[in-house]
Amino acid sequence: MTTIISAPSSLDDHTFEQIFDQLAPLPPDEKVVIDCRRTRWASPYGLTALLTVAQTRLERPTLAIPDLEDTASYWNRASFFKHAEGLYDISGRPQRARSGSESSVLLEVTPISQTQDIHTVVTNIQTRSQAILQEKLHLESKVTMRFTMALSEVCQNVIEHAGTGGWVAVQAYKWQQRLGRWVVVIAVCDAGMGFRKSLESSQGPRPTDRWDDGMALEETVMRGVTRFRDPGRGQGLAGVKKFIGQWDGKLSIRSGTARIAVVPAWDEDVPLKKDLAFFPGAQVQLTIPERMAGE
Numbered sequence: 001m002t003t004i005i006s007a008p009s010s011l012d013d014h015t016f017e018q019i020f021d022q023l024a025p026l027p028p029d030e031k032v033v034i035d036c037r038r039t040r041w042a043s044p045y046g047l048t049a050l051l052t053v054a055q056t057r058l059e060r061p062t063l064a065i066p067d068l069e070d071t072a073s074y075w076n077r078a079s080f081f082k083h084a085e086g087l088y089d090i091s092g093r094p095q096r097a098r099s100g101s102e103s104s105v106l107l108e109v110t111p112i113s114q115t116q117d118i119h120t121v122v123t124n125i126q127t128r129s130q131a132i133l134q135e136k137l138h139l140e141s142k143v144t145m146r147f148t149m150a151l152s153e154v155c156q157n158v159i160e161h162a163g164t165g166g167w168v169a170v171q172a173y174k175w176q177q178r179l180g181r182w183v184v185v186i187a188v189c190d191a192g193m194g195f196r197k198s199l200e201s202s203q204g205p206r207p208t209d210r211w212d213d214g215m216a217l218e219e220t221v222m223r224g225v226t227r228f229r230d231p232g233r234g235q236g237l238a239g240v241k242k243f244i245g246q247w248d249g250k251l252s253i254r255s256g257t258a259r260i261a262v263v264p265a266w267d268e269d270v271p272l273k274k275d276l277a278f279f280p281g282a283q284v285q286l287t288i289p290e291r292m293a294g295e
Contacts, residue, residue, distance in 0.1 A: 007036040011046030013252060013285045017276065019053065024277035029058040037067045044169035044187035045285045047080045047109055051167050052189040054087035056280060063088035078169060079108035106132060106170040106184065113165035118155045121168060122148050132172045136182040138291040143247065147288065150243050153236035154188045154284050162192025162281060179266055182290040191281040195220050195255040213256030214274040221253060221260050240286070249288040255281065
């Protein structure tokens with residue numbers, strides 16, 4: 001039996017829940033087709049989460065790519081198809097990226113499975129992001145270093161906690177409808193053990209009826225609890241949270257059946273959502289907005 005999973009026209013951290021909802025009831029060995037033919041736009045989260053979905057299926061899934069040429073061309077420019085072809089049976093012909101076009105991609109979709117991958121990611125970002133972070137987002141040069149450190153910490157979280165590889169992508173674009181200014185969006189997704197199992201691997205299940213994915217996210221993101229017993233270990237997300245708060249950015253993390261967010265004044269998201277459709281691992285997004293005069 002083959003089940004068709006319909007992707008929304010816009011694929012981001014919120015609308016991707018439609019895909020999770022359709023996948024959750026299916027056994028992992030059921031053949032699925034992810035139908036993106038009507039998808040017109042995808043954020044870095046959308047692209048990295050699509051790859052993560054394929055990693056959870058025992059039967060190789062099929063991906064029907066966007067019909068719109070501009071969309072397929074951008075996915076190609078972001079190196080999505082380069083990795084998707086190893087995970088999916090591709091239905092449709094990927095469009096070649098248009099040469100000479102200005103790219104808003106700061107970091108193409110990149111796999112993370114070992115520490116060396118993080119060094120490569122950080123090096124690429126440092127050489128390509130300086131101009132955009134300073135000219136588009138008006139961030140000071142010292143902040144760009146903290147930006148790459150935050151990116152490194154989130155990627156490191158995949159290696160130390162996921163138990164499997166993950167994916168990262170970074171893009172800059174003008175968020176006209178929501179914010180009316182430039183933003184840089186970082187997405188890091190994996191299909192590993194997730195936050196709750198990571199904590200339980202060293203501390204065991206908590207003796208409380210409240211212990212669930214939501215509480216595990218609260219413990220880790222808000223209170224800095226970690227499975228590591230060494231002083232100073234596991235504090236990476238605390239540093240990322242502090243950096244995001246200082247620069248009026250947003251941090252959201254989904255794991256298991258819950259999603260937690262550090263929400264700035266310009267966004268209307270809720271701090272904690274529970275009872276979501278189950279999906280393994282952790283899916284992280286950081287959004288850093290342009291600094292306006294006087295801020």
